[in-house]
Amino acid sequence: MNDTVLDALRPGAVIGIVGGGQLGRMLSIAAANLGFRTHIYCPDADSPAFDVAYQHTVAAYDDYEALLRFVASVDVVTYEFENVPHRAAQVIANERPLFPDAEALATTQDRYTEKSFLRDLGIPLADFARVDSIADLEEAVATLGRPSVLKTRRFGYDGKGQVMIRTETDLTQAFQSLLQQPSVLEAFVPFEREVSVVAARSRGGQFAAFDVTENRHENHVLRTSTVPANLSASASKEALAIARKVADALNYVGVIGVEMFVVKDGGKDRILVNELAPRVHNSGHWTQDCAVTSQFEQHIRAIAGWPLGSPARLGRAEMTNLLGEEALDWRKIAAEPGAHLHLYGKAQVKRGRKMGHVNRLKPD
Amino acid sequence: MNDTVLDALRPGAVIGIVGGGQLGRMLSIAAANLGFRTHIYCPDADSPAFDVAYQHTVAAYDDYEALLRFVASVDVVTYEFENVPHRAAQVIANERPLFPDAEALATTQDRYTEKSFLRDLGIPLADFARVDSIADLEEAVATLGRPSVLKTRRFGYDGKGQVMIRTETDLTQAFQSLLQQPSVLEAFVPFEREVSVVAARSRGGQFAAFDVTENRHENHVLRTSTVPANLSASASKEALAIARKVADALNYVGVIGVEMFVVKDGGKDRILVNELAPRVHNSGHWTQDCAVTSQFEQHIRAIAGWPLGSPARLGRAEMTNLLGEEALDWRKIAAEPGAHLHLYGKAQVKRGRKMGHVNRLKPD
Numbered sequence: 068m069n070d071t072v073l074d075a076l077r078p079g080a081v082i083g084i085v086g087g088g089q090l091g092r093m094l095s096i097a098a099a100n101l102g103f104r105t106h107i108y109c110p111d112a113d114s115p116a117f118d119v120a121y122q123h124t125v126a127a128y129d130d131y132e133a134l135l136r137f138v139a140s141v142d143v144v145t146y147e148f149e150n151v152p153h154r155a156a157q158v159i160a161n162e163r164p165l166f167p168d169a170e171a172l173a174t175t176q177d178r179y180t181e182k183s184f185l186r187d188l189g190i191p192l193a194d195f196a197r198v199d200s201i202a203d204l205e206e207a208v209a210t211l212g213r214p215s216v217l218k219t220r221r222f223g224y225d226g227k228g229q230v231m232i233r234t235e236t237d238l239t240q241a242f243q244s245l246l247q248q249p250s251v252l253e254a255f256v257p258f259e260r261e262v263s264v265v266a267a268r269s270r271g272g273q274f275a276a277f278d279v280t281e282n283r284h285e286n287h288v289l290r291t292s293t294v295p296a297n298l299s300a301s302a303s304k305e306a307l308a309i310a311r312k313v314a315d316a317l318n319y320v321g322v323i324g325v326e327m328f329v330v331k332d333g334g335k336d337r338i339l340v341n342e343l344a345p346r347v348h349n350s351g352h353w354t355q356d357c358a359v360t361s362q363f364e365q366h367i368r369a370i371a372g373w374p375l376g377s378p379a380r381l382g383r384a385e386m387t388n389l390l391g392e393e394a395l396d397w398r399k400i401a402a403e404p405g406a407h408l409h410l411y412g413k414a415q416v417k418r419g420r421k422m423g424h425v426n427r428l429k430p431d
Numbered sequence: 432m433n434d435t436v437l438d439a440l441r442p443g444a445v446i447g448i449v450g451g452g453q454l455g456r457m458l459s460i461a462a463a464n465l466g467f468r469t470h471i472y473c474p475d476a477d478s479p480a481f482d483v484a485y486q487h488t489v490a491a492y493d494d495y496e497a498l499l500r501f502v503a504s505v506d507v508v509t510y511e512f513e514n515v516p517h518r519a520a521q522v523i524a525n526e527r528p529l530f531p532d533a534e535a536l537a538t539t540q541d542r543y544t545e546k547s548f549l550r551d552l553g554i555p556l557a558d559f560a561r562v563d564s565i566a567d568l569e570e571a572v573a574t575l576g577r578p579s580v581l582k583t584r585r586f587g588y589d590g591k592g593q594v595m596i597r598t599e600t601d602l603t604q605a606f607q608s609l610l611q612q613p614s615v616l617e618a619f620v621p622f623e624r625e626v627s628v629v630a631a632r633s634r635g636g637q638f639a640a641f642d643v644t645e646n647r648h649e650n651h652v653l654r655t656s657t658v659p660a661n662l663s664a665s666a667s668k669e670a671l672a673i674a675r676k677v678a679d680a681l682n683y684v685g686v687i688g689v690e691m692f693v694v695k696d697g698g699k700d701r702i703l704v705n706e707l708a709p710r711v712h713n714s715g716h717w718t719q720d721c722a723v724t725s726q727f728e729q730h731i732r733a734i735a736g737w738p739l740g741s742p743a744r745l746g747r748a749e750m751t752n753l754l755g756e757e758a759l760d761w762r763k764i765a766a767e768p769g770a771h772l773h774l775y776g777k778a779q780v781k782r783g784r785k786m787g788h789v790n791r792l793k794p795d
Contacts, residue, residue, distance in 0.1 A: 078761055078774045078787075096460050099483045102761070102774025102787065118485040119463045359769055374766040381745070397442055397466070402738040405723055410442045410466025423442075423466065 073164055073270065076142055076371035078102030081121065083141030083163070085128075085155075087114025089411040089421060090147035090347050093355075095119045097363035103371070108137045115411045116147075128155045138162045145321060145370045149176045149345050150222055166270075166320040166370040167345045174317060175345040178220045178251045185340055188316050190309055192340045193328075194254040200247075204238050207252040214255040217241055219248045226287020231255075256339055258328035262296045264310035265351035267365045267375050268319045275365070275375040277358060279306045280350045282326075288419060292350040292386040294357070298329060302336035309340060322366040324348025349388070349421075356407040356426040357384035383429040394422030437528055437634065440506055440735035442466030445485065447505030447527070449492075449519075451478025453775040453785060454511035454711050457719075459483045461727035467735070472501045479775045480511075492519045502526045509685060509734050513540045513709050514586055530634075530684040530734040531709045538681060539709040542584045542615045549704055552680050554673055556704045557692075558618040564611075568602050571616040578619040581605055583612045590651020595619075620703055622692035626660045628674035629715035631729045631739050632683045639729070639739040641722060643670045644714045646690075652783060656714040656750040658721070662693060666700035673704060686730040688712025713752070713785075720771040720790040721748035747793040758786030 076082070082098050084091045087109030095105040096119050104121035107114065110128065117123040122140065126133030134155060138144065144165045149172065156169040174184050182195045196207035198217065208215060213236070219228035230241045232252070242250070261284065266276035281296035282289055296303065310325045317323075324344035330337050351362035360368075360376030368375055389396070394416065400408050410423035440446070446462050448455045451473030459469040459480050468485035471478065474492065481487040486504065490497035498519060502508065508529045513536065520533040538548050546559045560571035562581065572579060577600070583592035594605045596616070606614070625648065630640035645660035646653055660667065674689045681687075688708035694701050715726035724732075724740030732739055753760070758780065764772050774787035 075762065078758070079776060079778055092463070096463060096483070099456070099460060099776065100773055101765075102776050104482050104776065118468050119460070119483045121482040368765070373762075376765075377768050379769075394442070398439065398737075401465075401732070401740075404741045405743075409464055412443060412463065412466050412468065414443055 073372055075373055076103070079104070080142040080371075081106055081140060082367065082370070083108065083137060083144040083159075084116065084120075084147060085109075085144065085151050085159075086147035087111060087116040087123070088147060089115055089413075091116035092119055092411060093363045093409075094145070094147060094347065094366060097361060098367045100364065101367060101371070101373075103367065106137060106141050108134070113414065115413055118412050128152050131155075131158055134158055135162070143370055145366070146172070147346055151176075167317070167323070168320065171317045171319050171345050175343045176221060178218055178223070178342070179249070180220075181343055182251065184316075185313070185343075188312060190313065190340050191338060193256045196252045198242070198250040198252050201239055201242055204242050204250075204252065208232060208238060211252055211254040216253045216255060217245065217250055218253065219245050219250050221248070256328045256330060256341075258339075259331050259336070260297065260329045261341070262298060262306060262327050262329055262338075263292075263348065263350040264306050264325045264327070265322060265348050265354070265362050266307075266310045266314060266325070267322045267362075267369045267378075268314040269369050269375050270320050270372045272315070273375050274311050274314060275378045276307050276310055277351060277354055277362065277378045278380050279303050280353070282350050286419070288390065288421075289349045289388055290390075291388070292353055292384075294353055294380060294384045299336045302329065302338055305338050309338060313340075313343065319345075321345070321369045322347045322351070322362050324350060326350075349424075350386075352409070352424050353384040353386040353426050354378070355409065357381050357428045380431075381428060382431045385427045385429075387425050387427075388421055389423040389425065391416055391418045391420055391422065397423075400425050437736055439737055440467070443468070444506040444735070445470055445504060446731065446734070447472065447501060447508040447523075448480065448484075448511060449473075449508065449515050449523075450511035451475060451480040451487070452511060453479055453777075455480035456483055456775060457727045457773075458509070458511060458711065458730060461725060462731045464728065465731060465735070465737075467731065470501060470505050472498070477778065479777055482776050492516050495519075495522055498522055499526070507734055509730070510536070511710055515540075531681070531687070532684070535681045535683050535709050539707045540585060542582055542587070542706070543613070544584075545707055546615065548680075549677070549707075552676060554677065554704050555702060557620045560616045562606070562614040562616050565603055565606055568606050568614075568616065572596060572602060575616055575618045580617045580619060581609065581614055582617065583609050583614050585612070620692045620694060620705075622703075623695050623700070624661065624693045625705070626662060626670060626691050626693055626702075627656075627712065627714040628670050628689045628691070629686060629712050629718070629726050630671075630674045630678060630689070631686045631726075631733045631742075632678040633733050633739050634684050634736045636679070637739050638675050638678060639742045640671050640674055641715060641718055641726065641742045642744050643667050644717070646714050650783070652754065652785075653713045653752055654754075655752070656717055656748075658717055658744060658748045663700045666693065666702055669702050673702060677704075677707065683709075685709070685733045686711045686715070686726050688714060690714075714750075716773070716788050717748035717750040717790050718742070719773065721745050721792045744795075745792060746795045749791045749793075751789050751791075752785055753787040753789065755780055755782045755784055755786065761787075764789050
């Protein structure tokens with residue numbers, strides 16, 4: 068379906084969104100604002116995105132009957148997370164345009180495939196090796212050294228599915244802690260800072276990137292994003308060029324998040340790509356209140372075949388995630404002049420769970 | 432219920448909204464953004480607000496069984512239009528907090544009651560007289576002169592339910608054209624321009640007004656709103672003071688729209704109040720993209736017992752309504768850099784129907 072020339076989606080059309088978390092919720096709101104309806108597909112009956120959707124389906128990703136009914140009810144399909152099973156993506160793409168397409172999804176949902184793709188494209192990234200067995204791991208550690216990081220190829224997020232290989236680490240235990248799943252060993256990167264580029268590419272190949280964002284993580288979970296990043300002009304330019312090269316090579320349609328490390332190389336900032344997210348990205352949430360177009364509207368515009376909006380920044384921005392009980396501070400944040408509070412409507416407060424975020428805009 | 436001391440509404444609470452048009456839709460989106468759920472009540476099965484609501488009820492306003500079920504499912508109730516029948520408002524207010532309250536609603540949904548309230552408060556407005564019969568009309572015209580404007584006390588909007596009394600107008604015919612409904616005759620105001628104040632008052636009496644907005648109507652329907660209004664500083668101050676006085680006198684909770692005429696009086700701008708809208712107001716739509724807090728979020732904050740947000744303006748703003756077929760220009764507007772397009776998801780394009788609006792922000 069994706070190779071045919073598609074008309075722009077008309078207001079009133081229904082956008083299918085696979086995944087019902089906060090990203091699906093904010094996508095649904097952005098879609099409604101442009102006159103679209105959304106149908107959210109998610110196995111979890113308690114999905115935050117259902118609250119703001121025209122329609123929703125609670126079903127497993129391998130319930131192909133439900134999936135086909137869902138697909139038949141919508142005009143285009145997108146997703147809010149990269150772990151949509153490949154078979155489900157194919158079932159969808161056989162019936163309706165899927166953006167980003169099944170190939171972009173397949174490339175980015177598997178760490179080894181993704182890293183190989185990036186390497187083949189000439190994108191700078193840390194050395195890595197495929198690990199399918201203890202023997203592979205031993206060989207990889209011999210090559211890449213310690214410390215290094217062992218990560219499962221699939222389903223990892225927020226530090227889950229990874230283990231640090233230190234001097235004292237027992238390799239067998241480490242591999243077993245990841246349930247011996249197909250994995251990748253990455254050379255450790257002694258980075259100065261973490262940054263990301265959130266960018267969009269339209270069906271026609273138009274590209275628009277938001278300014279490079281600097282990200283601070285705590286316990287592997289994003290804590291704050293600030294813009295502009297503390298980065299040299301040339302490194303910033305390089306980061307944006309990398310995002311464009313990646314999006315073009317994937318023939319990508321939609322918003323993509325490119326996570327990067329900044330390393331000091333003889334006093335110069337050098338960029339290494341860490342990973343790709345084929346979707347709107349937590350580090351782009353500041354765009355809701357501090358950019359002309361939000362990443363959510365931008366994604367909807369891209370997949371709808373509309374022209375992209377301006378990614379211009381309105382000032383200095385800071386986004387802070389509200390994790391677990393921090394969201395109980397809503398009263399204080401709501402009283403703070405100029406703080407833009409966003410809550411996801413999640414009933415259960417769990418330790419470390421992303422419950423909301425707050426955007427703060429300051430004059431440039 | 433409104434006299435008891437109420438706690439602030441917690442995220443996750445359900446806000447009931449009576450009326451399912453575009454205002455209800457945009458309120459629902461704003462509520463979701465703060466972590467609330469909404470339940471929309473509307474007799475029209477095709478209501479734009481349903482698309483973004485957690486729950487909706489299709490039932491008549493005098494279906495008290497349905498109304499009670501609706502009320503039982505929510506934590507607080509508000510409305511998006513002033514023609515909620517008084518009895519329905521009372522049924523609601525008996526069970527749950529209703530904001531703005533039933534008294535504010537009763538005062539503002541009847542032109543004669545509203546004008547009497549304003550006059551008693553010492554607010555400047557055009558002379559007016561109550562008209563219940565042809566004899567009343569003849570007497571009123573003898574006093575207020577021609578031209579003057581005859582308007583039904585209730586259910587008028589966008590120029591509907593009103594007739595101009597000119598030199599040649601036959602009074603019997605004029606009154607009959609309004610189906611001899613209880614009406615008000617207003618002295619004609621040769622205004623320079625029309626402006627409005629959109630403001631909010633919190634449960635605790637905190638007041639926050641957006642800047643005075645200048646409004647241009649065509650065929651009695653709002654065409655554009657621009658901010659700041661072309662108005663002297665003293666007149667602007669007076670306009671804001673009037674809005675505050677009105678809100679305080681009504682012990683108002685929520686966003687209120689105060690429509691005003693500006694007349695030249697010996698070279699000086701003088702303000703006359705035209706009418707009140709006990710709800711978010713079309714002339715406040717610019718706040719979505721051009722103010723720190725939108726009028727929709729501000730209304731939700733007020734009725735939820737949250738602190739009001741900053742009403743500060745981000746620059747010069749212009750809002751243009753998209754009426755009828757103008758909304759078919761979405762492609763062109765979407766391609767305009769920096770134009771913020773909002774579409775209401777209305778399936779049927781009708782001549783003059785409000786289909787959406789576009790906000791444009793320029794540096795101050």
